[in-house]
Amino acid sequence: MFVKNAENYIEVSDFGSINLDITLDCGQAFRWHKDRDNLWHGVVKGIETAVECVDDTLRFYYITEKQFYDVFFDYFDLGRDYTSILNSFKNDKYLAEAVEMYGTIRILNQEPWEALCSFIFSACNNIPRIKGIIERFCLSFGEPTASSYGFPSAQKTASLTLEDLDVLRCGYRAPYILSAAKMVAEGEIDLEKLKSVTIEECEKELTKIHGVGKKVADCTTLFGLGHIEAFPVDRHIRRICENLYPEGLPECTKGAEGIAQQYMFHLQRTGHIAGIND
DNA sequence: CGCCAGGCTTCTA
DNA sequence: TAGAAGCATGGC
Numbered sequence: 001m002f003v004k005n006a007e008n009y010i011e012v013s014d015f016g017s018i019n020l021d022i023t024l025d026c027g028q029a030f031r032w033h034k035d036r037d038n039l040w041h042g043v044v045k046g047i048e049t050a051v052e053c054v055d056d057t058l059r060f061y062y063i064t065e066k067q068f069y070d071v072f073f074d075y076f077d078l079g080r081d082y083t084s085i086l087n088s089f090k091n092d093k094y095l096a097e098a099v100e101m102y103g104t105i106r107i108l109n110q111e112p113w114e115a116l117c118s119f120i121f122s123a124c125n126n127i128p129r130i131k132g133i134i135e136r137f138c139l140s141f142g143e144p145t146a147s148s149y150g151f152p153s154a155q156k157t158a159s160l161t162l163e164d165l166d167v168l169r170c171g172y173r174a175p176y177i178l179s180a181a182k183m184v185a186e187g188e189i190d191l192e193k194l195k196s197v198t199i200e201e202c203e204k205e206l207t208k209i210h211g212v213g214k215k216v217a218d219c220t221t222l223f224g225l226g227h228i229e230a231f232p233v234d235r236h237i238r239r240i241c242e243n244l245y246p247e248g249l250p251e252c253t254k255g256a257e258g259i260a261q262q263y264m265f266h267l268q269r270t271g272h273i274a275g276i277n278d
Numbered sequence: 279c280g281c282c283a284g285g286c287t288t289c290t291a
Numbered sequence: 292t293a294g295a296a297g298c299a300t301g302g303c
Contacts, residue, residue, distance in 0.1 A: 123283095124283060124286080172286085172287095176286080213285060216284090232284075
């Protein structure tokens with residue numbers, strides 16, 4: 001990887017590749033939005049940036065080189081060798097097609113609390129509305145950045161009441177958010193610690209939270225705790241598995257099931273597989 | 279307008 | 292232990 005200071009951005013090259021549009025808008029993170037100049041705006045760990053991809057080179061605006069190394073290198077999973085993982089996916093017909101069509105979809109290493117919270121909001125909900133709820137959540141309770149807001153901390157959230165959350169219009173998920181915040185803020189659940197335990201242990205711990213079942217736990221494990229072998233199964237993934245993989249996941253996904261999951265999710269979502277979407 | 283959404287808890291048999 | 296009901300809200 002090469003990193004250099006350009007005039008008004010940090011330029012990162014030779015890290016492999018990324019399909020930025022899909023990676024930032026495939027339902028794993030909910031706060032990125034693209035402006036008219038194809039620049040993606042987002043806030044990670046309270047740091048605001050805008051990013052674009054030109055010829056396998058990423059350009060980060062508004063941040064320092066140090067902030068890139070401290071935050072965005074890991075967030076965009078730039079230390080992982082996707083080439084070899086995606087090459088092995090080519091042993092499966094459907095994944096091979098998906099990789100061919102979509103290029104490199106990376107797993108975003110989000111903050112554990114943000115991932116947990118986001119996927120509690122996601123339960124039985126559609127992506128546009130999830131985005132709206134999370135945007136209102138940040139706007140109402142997050143720390144302001146230059147032109148946006150950070151994701152509200154678990155501590156801040158734990159200090160809120162159910163009535164405070166009315167502005168989110170998140171329905172029955174509001175009490176789930178509060179109980180999760182309290183458990184995290186009080187240390188009953190140590191999210192950082194879960195980064196270094198098995199995915200089975202992650203699921204066992206996370207499902208102790210009221211409102212967190214297997215699926216939300218697995219999303220948190222994959223998108224917030226760095227476990228790419230986690231494989232969240234929602235209604236879409238269940239359907240695609242029943243149709244394409246009735247005997248189970250192909251062997252070539254072993255150890256990177258979470259990455260395969262993103263390709264499968266995107267296949268289903270965009271209706272790119274004949275026979276799956278009727 | 280009606281159907282459905284990256285589910286979960288609770289109730290029932 | 293498995294299946295259905297109920298849950299708030301709004302995108303399309």
